[in-house]
Amino acid sequence: MDSSRAPLLTPSPTTVVPALHRWNAVVWVLCGLVPPALAVADTPAGTKYPTFVLLSAMTCAYAAVAMFPGRELLRPTTYLSLLAVGVGAVSYTMGSGAALFIVSLPHFWIYASGPGAALALSGAAAALTAAGTIAGRDPGTQLLGGNVLFTLAGYAAGSTVGLLAHRLSEQGEARTQELSDELADAQQALDEAHRKQGAADERERMAREIHDTLAQGFASIIVLAEAARAGLPAEPARSAQQLASIEQTARENLAEARALVGATPPPGGGAQGPVAGTLRRTLDRFAEDTGITVEAELAEVDCDQQTRIALLRCTQESLANVRKHAAATTVVVVLEQGVGAIDLEVTDDGRGFDVSSARGFGLDGMRKRLAELGGELTVTSSPGDGTRVLAQLPGTRTEEERA
Numbered sequence: 463m464d465s466s467r468a469p470l471l472t473p474s475p476t477t478v479v480p481a482l483h484r485w486n487a488v489v490w491v492l493c494g495l496v497p498p499a500l501a502v503a504d505t506p507a508g509t510k511y512p513t514f515v516l517l518s519a520m521t522c523a524y525a526a527v528a529m530f531p532g533r534e535l536l537r538p539t540t541y542l543s544l545l546a547v548g549v550g551a552v553s554y555t556m557g558s559g560a561a562l563f564i565v566s567l568p569h570f571w572i573y574a575s576g577p578g579a580a581l582a583l584s585g586a587a588a589a590l591t592a593a594g595t596i597a598g599r600d601p602g603t604q605l606l607g608g609n610v611l612f613t614l615a616g617y618a619a620g621s622t623v624g625l626l627a628h629r630l631s632e633q634g635e636a637r638t639q640e641l642s643d644e645l646a647d648a649q650q651a652l653d654e655a656h657r658k659q660g661a662a663d664e665r666e667r668m669a670r671e672i673h674d675t676l677a678q679g680f681a682s683i684i685v686l687a688e689a690a691r692a693g694l695p696a697e698p699a700r701s702a703q704q705l706a707s708i709e710q711t712a713r714e715n716l717a718e719a720r721a722l723v724g725a726t727p728p729p730g731g732g733a734q735g736p737v738a739g740t741l742r743r744t745l746d747r748f749a750e751d752t753g754i755t756v757e758a759e760l761a762e763v764d765c766d767q768q769t770r771i772a773l774l775r776c777t778q779e780s781l782a783n784v785r786k787h788a789a790a791t792t793v794v795v796v797l798e799q800g801v802g803a804i805d806l807e808v809t810d811d812g813r814g815f816d817v818s819s820a821r822g823f824g825l826d827g828m829r830k831r832l833a834e835l836g837g838e839l840t841v842t843s844s845p846g847d848g849t850r851v852l853a854q855l856p857g858t859r860t861e862e863e864r865a
Contacts, residue, residue, distance in 0.1 A: 483572065486568050490524075490565055490566065490569070491521075493561075494562050494565035495517050495521060495562075497562075498513060498517060498556060498559075498562055499517055502555075502556060509555055509556065512555045513552060513556060516551050516552050517548075517552065519544070519548060520545060520548040520549075523536055523541050523545065523548075524541065524545075538575070539575065539579070539583075542570055543583065543586075545570075545587065546584075546586045546587035546590055549563050549587050549594075550589075550594040553590070553591045553593075554594035554595075554597055554598040555598060557595065557598040557599035558598075558599070559609070559613070560595070560609045560612035560613045561612075563588060563591040563617075564612070564613075564616035564620070567616065567617075570587070570620075571584075571624040571627065581624075584620060584624075585621075588614060588617035592613050592614065595609045595610055595613070596610065666830075678778055678779070678782045679712070679714060681785075681786065682707075682711050682751065682785075683711050685785065686704045686708045686751055687704075689701075690704040690705050703750070707750065707751050736762055737762070737765065737770050738761065738762050738797060740770070740774055741760055741774065741777055742760060744774065744781070745777075745781075745793075748781045754790060754791060755791060757792065757793070757794045757795070758794075758795045758797075759794075759796045759797070760795070760796075761798045763797065763804050764799070764857070765855070765857070769855055772855060773797070773853070773855070775828070775831060776808075776828050776851070779824045779825075780808040781793070781808070783824060783849075784808075784810045784849075787813075787815070788812025788813060788814075788849060790810035790811050790813075790848070791812075792810065792811050793810045794807075794810075795807070795808050795809075796809075799857065801857075803854055803857055805852065806852070806854075807851070807852050808850075809848065809850045809851075810848050810849055812849060813845065813846060814844050814845050814846055814847045815843050815845060816844065817841050817844075825839070832855060836855070836856045837853065837854050837856060838854055839851070839853050839854075840852040
């Protein structure tokens with residue numbers, strides 16, 4: 463699931479149902495209540511006023527249920543019972559009530575507790591309407607049988623439509639619940655995938671940090687220890703220098719290990735102060751430990767702390783590869799700031815290698831570290847021709863400029 467997608471603009475049931483209720487109320491008033499009121503306006507008082515009272519009572523009862531939901535001014539079942547009696551009474555006073563009954567049918571399906579109650583209450587209203595029509599008119603009056611027939615036909619048609627609508631509503635609710643369950647399952651699966659991805663990303667980050675710090679330090683300690691042991695009889699001063707480097711590297715590794723265990727990076731990530739100065743100290747240490755000639759052109763560049771750390775780690779990884787694989791005599795390091803970019807180039811005159819077949823965590827880690835900052839890594843080499851590593855990062859503002 464893509465959380466960035468915009469939600470579909472579909473109306474919810476809570477907005478659709480009240481709208482249907484409002485339209486039903488309008489139709490009921492205009493087509494159900496108004497015509498009988500107009501029809502009895504010019505009739506004798508014995509017909510007019512009782513009809514007005516009944517229509518007003520039904521209106522008030524409907525308002526108590528429809529306009530004040532939740533307050534229980536009038537229970538829906540009570541309202542429907544009063545509606546059935548009211549329609550039957552109007553049929554008696556007017557001598558006809560089929561139209562009012564048919565327009566009132568939706569109320570029984572809207573407010574009844576279920577289809578059974580709707581059928582029963584609307585059936586009672588149909589019976590009362592038919593009885594009121596028969597009792598309120600002279601049996602010989604024209605259209606008497608037609609009104610009763612329309613009432614019964616309206617009840618049959620309304621029951622059929624009501625049951626069909628109820629069934630469709632149940633199917634819709636079941637489908638909605640099914641989709642809701644599927645959505646909940648998908649969300650749970652997505653959360654689990656995010657959790658696993660987060661754990662994998664964290665493991666990869668930790669592996670990269672360990673490789674770039676502890677593993678490189680231990681590799682340096684091993685090389686220095688072997689050199690010190692081999693040179694101890696003949697070059698004790700050189701061996702003492704190498705032992706001092708071993709001690710310093712071990713202390714740095716200890717600090718890195720404590721920082722990793724504590725889940726907090728060491729202050730500055732080893733890249734405190736200007737980048738050029740940090741890289742200069744790293745290159746001097748490398749030249750001292752290996753005896754390889756290092757030529758450096760390090761310009762001062764403006765960048766944030768993350769870029770400083772990336773430049774340092776790329777330099778350390780490149781030098782570690784030179785130490786372990788290149789058999790080089792000279793390393794050239796160039797740091798410069800171009801238009802909107804910072805370039806770090808590390809070149810050696812070693813044995814080189816086939817870049818297309820190279821497999822290693824170090825180069826892959828450098829690429830990912832640079833990619834996280836919007837940069838890229840280019841490695842150029844071939845057997846016997848040395849190696850050129852070019853790290854390019856976008857120019858970034860310093861913390862002071864950001865503030």
